[in-house]
Amino acid sequence: MLKNKMLNLRLLAQIVTAIAFMSIFYSPKLDLDSEAIFSCTNSGSIFENVTGATIDVSLVTEIQKKNFTECQLTCQWTNNDLEVLCYDWKTCRNDSETFTAYVPLNETKYNENTATVHFQIDEVYYEDRLFPPICTKSDIYQRFCTVVCLDEDVNNLLKRNEIEDDKAYHIYQFWIFLILMVIAWVGQAVSVSITDAICFEMLGNKPNRYGYQRMFGAFGWGTLTLITGVLVDVLSKDKAKPDYTLCFYLGASILLIDFMVSIRLKYQQTKFSSNIIRDVGKLLVNIRIWVFLIWCVCVGICTGIMWNFFLWHVQDLLTSHGRDQSKSLEGILMGIQCLGGELPFFFLSGKILKKIGHVHSMSVVLLTLGVRFILYSVIENPWYFIPIECSNGLTFGLFYACMASYASIVAPVGTEATMQGLVGAVFEGVGVSLGSLLAGITLSKVSGSLMYRYFGLAVLVVGLGHIFVQLLLGFQDHLPVVDTNTRVNVFEKVRLDDRPELTSIDPLLVKR
Template sequence: MWWHANINKELILIKFHYFLALGACAPINPFLFTIGKQRGYSAFVMGITSSALNIPSFILRPAIGGITDAYKCRKFTFLLGEVLMALAVIALICTPGASGSENIDDNTVFKTLLFWVFFCVLFLFYLGNTMRMVTEDTICVSLLGDNAHKYGQQRLWGAVGWGTFSLISGVSVDWLSEGKDYKDYRAGYVVSLICSILDIYVSSRIKVEQVKKTDTLGGNMKKIVTDFRIIALLISTIILGFLLSFITNFLFWYLEDITNLFHPEYYSWIKTIQGLSLTIQCFLAEVPLFFVSSYIIKKIGSMNVFTLAFMIFSIRFGLYSIIENPMFTLGVELLHGFTYALVYSAAISYAAKLAPVGAEGTMQGMVGMSLIGIGIPLGSVVGGYLMKDFGAITTFKLIGIVAFTVCIFQAVMNLIIKQMYKSKNETNETS
């Protein structure tokens, strides 16, 4: 049939993969800091924990990219990561929880067996997540070929999965926690496990083809580290991860703080409110921006997207710092599309454009390392310290100022790069 011939089966499967993979993460990743808070761990302890959990991203992302490029084992690594995630979720379901919110001294936390069991299970989950993420984006842009700028139109289905299952998870946790003085997160873990199992099946059906390498790993790395455009991209991505960590790690902590301070009547449904905030982030912010990301990136340029994102970050943090009603923060989540979906699409597609032939995985690994292996852990540690000593409201005010400052820095850097490569092009044309 004519309509069947026009359907790209591989792109449909990668869309389903993003939907289920992000759906598997939604009940765990955004709730992690409040799970730790309920266990009695301070913001500083959770900041240190989050940084340690992202060590695989720092060490393994570029290594995984290089190894899968060199040995053509991208699909095996892809599936192995998903299996590790599923095993970690099973272990998380079996890990004893906490039924109180009494703060534990920071020094005491690291001496308890329960903390290290909890940490090791999460470390396995993050390790699998790292393996999945570095390979899935490389597979996606490889399937797109010359249309790498359409990456966002595939990745938006991850936002749909994240928004759908975060809300389902939040409502389920509140429902099963009714009448208890703590939140029972096991319902969310079960949702995560179901998504993980389905994702393994879908991913096994994706056909992965790798281009034969035309250069050595050392030669590719030399090209990467000597291209100032790539260096600028990696610096900008580190800053993006730093700012993004305050949203991913501390937004729910902030929501619980302002609820306890100003509107305690909302506490019984706080997980539903948190889940709803993610749903708005995804359906009303990420999905539209992922969908139009190709047009915007082509119109204003990838690096100018970073400038726009940093400006929106400064506005977003400023609004958080003056809001007292947790329900009002839901409107602020509409800005999330600019501070994540659009700029993430720009980073991935620009990395694909700049990557040497045969080093696509290495390049995506470098970008992932900058975002998740350096930027987010750095923000987690700094954020944990600030949250502990100054509180959520003051912390968000300070980070809003930081975001505005880096916005100016980004704009200046973009002008320098534009002039630099304009001069090089003119030299090549006259030589």
């Protein structure tokens, strides 16, 4: 039987998260039109991709291995075009906009210099007649058409890569996806915050061992992303788009296992705050807490860019260079981030925080993020990103341990979950959201490489600014007053373990 509200809320959050993410998989997909440019001369007819479209070179290679397909083209004709069609094709109707074309796919040509794919048309079927599509009276040159082919690879190659921003808000699929994402992330944020609070409560007076627990999450993340990345590539072989079915069902299965384990968790909340708002409010009048929260926002901005745009940047680089095995590389990168970065640094986080302290760790995280982003901006081959991903141990492993333990240390008794929720809201709700928004706006105007360069330089400046502010405050300044006797022993133990000048905890500030 469940005995406390925190654990109940965590279980509910897990269920909500699982349902929302699985609902995303079954949500209605946006049907983008396939578009092409049609031309007809006395030597024959072709259609090609719209100028400016991003071409998947690996998909072109797959198409060239095939024989024939049938495509239906609906084009925008001029009056002169209709006269030519009437003369050469014997189709003299003013509404003769749509025709069927037989396309030999093995004759498909790709011009790398102009990023153009040419599809030859052997014959046209229209009004129960089959004839060669030639135009002898005059040329029909570059007419815009929508295309529907029996071969899905051709459809996907010619599909529009994006829709205009102002039109997205009028599409119901966008709102369904947005609502489900909000629900899923709310559930995930609640689950993570409460899990951290429960973990610190169970660790008692040894919060510096939080990293030992958290590293198992990094191990699970790294292992599964590495495996699923390879499996998605294998299961998506000969398909136009990656098949993510395995990812969704595997994720739901893991959440179900997590739920079953959580039910058996032997935990009962024993400490409560008589006035949570008052106790937390006392912290917010201290300048150090505001510096800490601003630091969380800044790292959150960078994390949002990583979470939402890093793999996008990797995919763009791979596509532009015509490289295959994109999901395998993405899985490897995620695996290195977790197994080669987060895992060892979560394990060592307690020792690192004890050695250099929370304040210095905060500066290290910001400076490492700046260097990491600048490296992304100058490296063109994403396979060279692999060694860089080990720095994720500092930018996320050390960061998260520092953030969570700092919040736990300063939280008055009974407000641990509230403090973790506040810090989580600042990090993800403000930082990650703001980073995603700013990066999205920037990416619409510049390339991914330039975006990372701009943000990299900015976070380096912020890192230097953080060092300067901490020098002004003094590394031996103090944390806020903790209004309880029961926390004295805990704070004293953390102070001795973590060095007073670095955690800034002074027993004189703890009311006795």
